[in-house]
Amino acid sequence: MANYAMALEYQNCIDCRACEVACKDENEVMLGADKQRIWVGIVEGGETLADVFLNFYPSQCNHCVDAPCVTVCPTGASHFVEGGIVKVDYDMCIICKGCMEACPYDARFVDETRHAVDKCTFCDGRIQEYGTTACSATCPTKVRTFGDLEDPNSDLVKLLENREFFVLKEDEGTMPKLFYLVPQDKEYAKRTLGDVKTHKWSEFKAKYQQATDEQKSQWKKA
Amino acid sequence: MGEIVDLKRRDFLKTASAVAVGAGLASSGAFGLSAYEDAEELKAEKERQIKNAKYTPTFCGMCVNMCGFIARNVDGKIKKLDPNPLFTKSRSFACARGNAGIASAYDPDRAKMGQPLIRVGKRGEGKFKKVSWEEAYEFIRQKMVKILEEEKDNRSAIAFGAGAGAEEPLFATFKDGVGSANFVDHFTTCFAPAFLANKLTFGSWGSADFEKSKYVLMLGANRAEAIVTPDTLDLFRKSHKRGAKIVYVDVRYTNTAAHADEFIPIKPGTDLALLLAMIHETINKGYHKTPYKAQYLQQYAKPEDLQELEAYFTSGEGAKYTPEWAEKITEIPANTIRRITKEFSDAAEKYQGAANCYRSRKSTWYYQDFEFRRAQAIFNSLHGCVNRPGGVLLNHGLKAEKYEYEDFPIYDNAKSRIDVGTIEPNTYPLINPGKGSWQLFRDKVLEVNTKWRKGEKLKENEYPVRGMFIYRENPIQSVPGREKTEQMFDTMDLVVVIDILPNDTAMYADVILPDTVYLERTSPLKSFGTLREPMIGARWATAKPLYKTKPLYYIMKELSEKIEKDLANITFKYTWDEDELGVPYPKGFDLTKYLNEDFSLNEEKVKKDYPANVAEAIIKHASEDDLDIETFKISNAFEKTPEEFNREVMKDLYGEEAAKILETYGVYWPGIEKVIKAGLIDPKYKTFKKDVKNKNELIYSLYKKYCTLPEDYCIIKKDGPFINLKLGNIDGKKFKNPYTGQFVTLKGFPAWREDLFVEPDTKKGEKRLVIGRHGYFTQSSHPNNYLLLDLMNYNYIWINDKVAKKMGLKFKDEVELTNRQGAKVKGKVYPTKRIREDTIFIATGLGSQSKYFTLGYDNGVSQAQIAENRVDPIIGAASMNETIVTIKKV
Structure with missing residues (x-):
């Protein structure tokens, strides 16, 4: 059984936000500037025009192995499905917003048209046919590589084995599954990494595998 | 875009406030039997839709790039556009606008002109x-x-x-x-300066071969936001020391600046001075005499042109264009100018022309645009970068007929x-x-x-x-x-x-x-020729036209x-020529009554209705000789309908199989049939099959692997000197300086003209207004697009944060701009350190005054309203940034 995740070549991101629109189309996400399942985080630094800089961090739900949003949900609406994807059952959601509080990544929002909390689903329903998400397919500079962590031949695993990466808010211990690939250019890496810890897949693999295995029995169909 | 920071729901580095709720809380469904039924049904429905949909290739109509997509039609409605991996121009990509094409088709306001x-x-x-x-x-x-x-x-x-x-x-x-002789299009509000300068210098405005470039110098060409395919796609996969050094010069810090190895702020309107100094430096240091370049220039430039150019920049009028001279005008340190000239020169020599001083697209900025772009063309030529891999290509496309009529x-x-x-x-x-x-x-x-x-x-x-x-x-x-x-x-x-x-x-x-919206029609095929990987693309109707549109x-x-x-x-x-025809025009004659369906003349009827000599004159006047x-x-x-035209052209030029491929996959290039036979493409979805590995790399290798054309087919072979370092045909021609009213004489080489350059008087509170693009709206094409407005709901006026503070302006405060011609416009400001103190900026696309637009009406600043009506005195194009405004808090 697959365990889906994503590697992000974030140094390619030009903040064109094609991913946001592709996501809205594919998943019929509620309209509205603040209704996005996917986004580009921007960090601006420097003081003057001469030394200003912008860093872009494309992001979305991390589909954490140990997802606090699932743990906290009182009705079970937030749940894991096959592939280790975190989803919300709209019917079961009572919009208590506990998950929104619990999520370290601010990946959730209220969809008033569905009367439920909404979030990225890794395009569940699409990936079975296309093998990749809408955001990944549309990206101009191919920031995203979507794939299965349990398939050693997947493009994703190969990337993780060959490159160092970091995850967001590692200290939260949620085991997030968006892997940000460390840029090869040391100077640029320094500018965009800050003091974040970088890793090799060998450090993560066993830990992630074990936690995922423990969880698989909970995975729902959809 | 930074100006829409307020739209950003998430602050990336916001510290987490995870609520520690008792772990292991029961997570069984609250609704007993129906648990996860909704999620299951939604997923099943999605799969059903995808499996039962109709997939048709098209190319985009949201801007001029025309990128290749596959439209998914579910029960008559377009639900999704996915990039076409065989369409080499767009490298299997769709931008925000491309994806938002659906909102163009289904814009509720479209019904207001549904008939x-x-x-x-x-x-x-x-x-x-x-x-x-x-x-x-x-x-x-x-x-x-x-x-x-x-x-x-x-x-x-x-x-x-x-x-x-x-x-x-x-x-x-x-x-x-x-x-009619009167035809106007976007040429003079868009790319006329860059186009003409390059065309006159080396015969074509060329394309950028970024896939192979080692050094790229961008002058205000904001490719991360003003997306051009494949330039944007190729460039930003090579940034950050992955193949090319990118130096970016602009009056503000853009998303392109964010990915440049070096960002150099410049005073608006002075790019020409920078280029002149770079040519001066090149010539006076002899950078053009290194082995590769010496041979290149000997082969492709006229020796007398080169000698004259050298004389111009060493002892002639151009001798004064030193980096120190340019520093005073551009505010770029002379040392920086020297260094980037040297870097460019070294890269061009080492990689045999694989460097590019990028020529931009929209280049209607200032009165001195033509000379600026000429200097740029000369600079690229001097360094041997024209018509070389990695430089500026003068392209060779695939043969295809245009829908036209000659009779x-x-x-x-x-x-x-x-x-x-x-x-x-x-x-x-x-x-x-x-x-x-x-x-x-x-x-x-x-x-x-x-x-x-x-x-x-x-x-x-x-x-x-x-x-x-x-x-x-x-x-x-x-x-x-x-x-x-x-x-x-x-x-x-x-x-x-x-x-x-x-x-x-x-x-x-x-x-x-x-x-009809482009998704609803078949268009005449198009040969995409300005590419390293030339191809033919076709747009086929993906849905029925809505309302009564045609x-x-x-x-x-x-x-x-x-x-x-x-x-x-x-x-x-x-x-009617009375002398020629022998009789005066028969008063009240109505030709329409005598024309048969095929426009042959009903001579019998003419003869019946008119006396013989008049009838004879009518017949003669209508005849083939007259x-x-x-x-x-x-x-x-x-x-021929576009469908018939496309099929016929393809069959005639490339054969039956090619015609079928164009119809099925929306794209054709020699060898494409092998990709299809190799089983990489899903025959239904027309995108990569789901299990195909290495998709992100395949986008770049497919054509190289399977195309049967020779590797550098795209480069037109040149035998003799095709570069005009000197423009002999304009030497001595005159133009009128719009500021002074004086006539000025053009020379064969570009010159800086102090009296064509007017700066804002910042002491009086004047600012230069610069107008530019971004990734979300194509000029004024879609101010009402509900998907794009989610990305950018307003074109805030960028103003330097220190200046704003002095003026007491905060984000979203309203100001009134007044230009020198008295035009006024109101808009809200975005204070930022990302722009010079003497400059303000607005993005194109918004400020529509059409009351038919529910979302777009009176939203934002109209560029056409506030840009001064100024015309490039040499080529007649717009000089939009030749605009100086005063700002008043409202």
Whole structure:
């Protein structure tokens, strides 16, 4: 059984936000500037025009192995499905917003048209046919590589084995599954990494595998 | 875009506030039996939709790039556009606008012009009545007949304006059929300076071969936001020391700056000085004499040109253009200029021309644009970067026919262009004879029509332009001097707008003809030739047209059929030569009654109705030796539908299998059939099969692996000297300095002209206004797009944060801008450190005044309103950034 995740070549991101629109189309996400399942985080630094800089961090739900949003949900609406994807059952959601509080990544929002909390689903329903998400397919500079962590031949695993990466808010211990690939250019890496810890897949693999295995029995169909 | 920071829901580095709720809380469904039924049903429905949908290849119509997509049609409605991996131009990608094409088709306001409309209120008021297509055509016919009759068959009394797109040949064909000399498109509000400078210097404006570039110098060309395919896609996969060094020069820090190895701020309007200093440095250091370049120049440039250029920059007028001189003008340190010249030079030598001083696309900025772009072309040439891999390519595309028609008659009574034909001597020496200038055209038509309406005498070559067809162009919102464009339309008798949404220009129309959205039509195929990987693309209709809209092809064909007999009749009358034909024109003769369906003359009927000598004269006048009246059946030009045209052209040029591939996959290049046979593409979805590995890399390797053309097929082979370092043909020509009114003499080499450069007086609070693009709106094409407005809901005025603070301005405070010509506009500010203190910036695309737009109306700042109406004195293009404003807090 697959365990889906994503590697992000974030140094390619030009903040064109094609991913946001592709996501809205594919998943019929509620309209509205603040209704996005996917986004580009921007960090601006420097003081003057001469030394200003912008860093872009494309992001979305991390589909954490140990997802606090699932743990906290009182009705079970937030749940894991096959592939280790975190989803919300709209019917079961009572919009208590506990998950929104619990999520370290601010990946959730209220969809008033569905009367439920909404979030990225890794395009569940699409990936079975296309093998990749809408955001990944549309990206101009191919920031995203979507794939299965349990398939050693997947493009994703190969990337993780060959490159160092970091995850967001590692200290939260949620085991997030968006892997940000460390840029090869040391100077640029320094500018965009800050003091974040970088890793090799060998450090993560066993830990992630074990936690995922423990969880698989909970995975729902959809 | 930084100006929409308020739209950002998430602050990336916000510290987490995870609530520690008791772990292991029961997570069984709260609704017993129905647990996860909803999620399961939604997923099943999604899979059903995807499996049962119809997939059709198309290419995008949201901007001029025309990227290749596959449309997913679910029960008649387009639900998703996915990138086409075989379409090499767009590298399997769709930008925000491309994805938002769906919102163009399903914009609720589209229904407001879901059928033809005829104006009932004042122009601009937006009052229309719904009519049938037949009524609309009849209305147009009557007006055209009246105009052309009164103007004695001067076909140029009806003008044509078009935006860029795959259907442009259809519209241009109609224009040629009517026979007007007056045609204006986006050339002079967009890329005229860069195009002309490169074309005159080395024969084509070329394309950037970023895939192979090792050094890229970008001057204000914001490719991360103003997306050009494949340039954008190729460049930002090589940034951050992955193959190319990127140096970016601009007046503000953009998303492109964010990915440059080096960002160099420059004073607005001084790029020419920078380039002149870089050429000066090149020549005086002998950087062009290194082995590769010496040989390149010997082969491709004329030795006498090179000698003269060297003399110009060492002992001639150009000798003063030192980096120190440029430092004072540009505010870029001389050392930096020296260093980047050296770096560029070294890269060009080491990699045999694989360096590119990128030529931009929209380059209508300042009065000195032409000389700036000329200097750029010379700089690229001097370093051996023209027509070399990794440099500027002069491309060779795949053969394909254009939808055009060559058998139209020549209309002797059509006068020459109103703009080009009436300009003063010694002005605009390089105005394009075929495309003229939007602003000069507009200003002249307004002036002449106003005089004519008052009954004043017109000068030689002046005549009223009384009608205009506008297709897919929105000049009221794009051409500087908005009010003048409105006034011009108001002096006309017939304004026909053919478009998909009721935009600002449509509000000034007498007749609105609703076109289909590009997703609903098949377009004439297109050879994408300015690519390293040339290809042919086709757009096939992916859904049925909504409402009563019609594809342009049918509009042009039906309109031609409607007007052709009457127009022929008018020409017949006004070309009647009594001396030649022996009898005076038979009063009251109506040719339309004597034309058969195929436009042959019903001679029997003529002979029956007229005395023999008159009948003979009529027959003679209509004959092949005289008017050749059968050629006046202009609808003959539209014999083939785009579908038939595409199939026929492909079959004739590339064979049956190629035609089928183009129809199935929307793209063709020699060898593509092998990709399909290799089983990489899903035959239903037409994207990569789901299990194909290495998709992100395949996008780049497919063509190289499977294409049967030679590797550098795309590069036109040049044998002799094709580079004109000196422009002998413009040497000595004059133009008029718009600031001083003095005549200035052009030279064969570019020169900096101090009196063409006016700076804002910052002590008086003046600022330079710079207008530019971003990734979310294509000029003024979609201010009402509900998906794109989610990305950017307003074009805030960028202002330096320190300046804003001094003025007491906070984010979203409203100000009023007033330019030197008195035009005013109100808008909200975005204070940022990302812009110079003497400059403010607005993005294009918003500020529509069409009340038909529920979301777009009066939202944002209109560039056409606030840009000064200034025209490049050499080529007649817009100089949009030649705008200086004062700012007042509202």
